[in-house]
Amino acid sequence: MHRIAIYSIGKKDEKCYEAIYEDLIKNSKKFALIETKNVFNKKINAAQSDAQKAMKAYSDTFKPFILSDGFNIALDPEGKCLDSFAFANLLKEHTKLAFFIGGAYGLERSFVQSCDMALSLSPLTMSHKIAKMVLLEQLFRGLSIIHNHPYHK
Numbered sequence: 410m411h412r413i414a415i416y417s418i419g420k421k422d423e424k425c426y427e428a429i430y431e432d433l434i435k436n437s438k439k440f441a442l443i444e445t446k447n448v449f450n451k452k453i454n455a456a457q458s459d460a461q462k463a464m465k466a467y468s469d470t471f472k473p474f475i476l477s478d479g480f481n482i483a484l485d486p487e488g489k490c491l492d493s494f495a496f497a498n499l500l501k502e503h504t505k506l507a508f509f510i511g512g513a514y515g516l517e518r519s520f521v522q523s524c525d526m527a528l529s530l531s532p533l534t535m536s537h538k539i540a541k542m543v544l545l546e547q548l549f550r551g552l553s554i555i556h557n558h559p560y561h562k
């Protein structure tokens with residue numbers, strides 16, 4: 410059973426996104442325990458108009474969640490692009506993972522470098538809400554590939 414945590418910057422998810430995330434997490438339930446956590450605090454709020462300060466606040470907030478006994482992946486449009494089979498192989502190699510999704514300004518380079526890998530979901534830049542949705546769908550697809558589930562034929 411995989412244990413997967415997804416961290417993103419933001420307050421509570423809007424209902425329409427929440428419903429999609431829940432559905433995708435439910436699909437993966439047989440294969441993985443997936444937890445999502447939105448993080449937001451005074452430091453991020455205070456830094457919202459300054460890109461450097463905001464990115465530093467994201468890093469400081471995410472750092473305590475970096476796994477010392479798992480694989481840490483920064484989501485970054487400039488990261489490595491994998492097809493779904495290569496992503497499934499990555500999931501085969503690591504059963505405990507943490508994914509970090511940046512805020513409006515993206516992630517600090519030093520934070521990205523502190524992770525085990527930077528992953529791009531597409532060369533297109535998406536909102537963090539859409540990136541989370543694509544990640545959850547690809548997690549279900551990757552887990553389906555590993556477990557021969559008919560979702561990925």
Ligand SMILES: C[S@@+](CC[C@H](N)C(=O)[O-])C[C@H]1O[C@@H](n2cnc3c(N)ncnc32)[C@H](O)[C@@H]1O
Pocket residue numbers: 483484485486487509510511512513514515516528529530531532533534535536537540
């Ligand atoms: C609005 S985007 C940040 C945009 C910022 N200018 C950048 O280039 O990273 C918010 C977050 O969503 C995630 N994201 C957006 N598009 C992505 C993509 N194509 N691949 C991977 N992650 C993406 C990243 O974690 C990013 O930090």
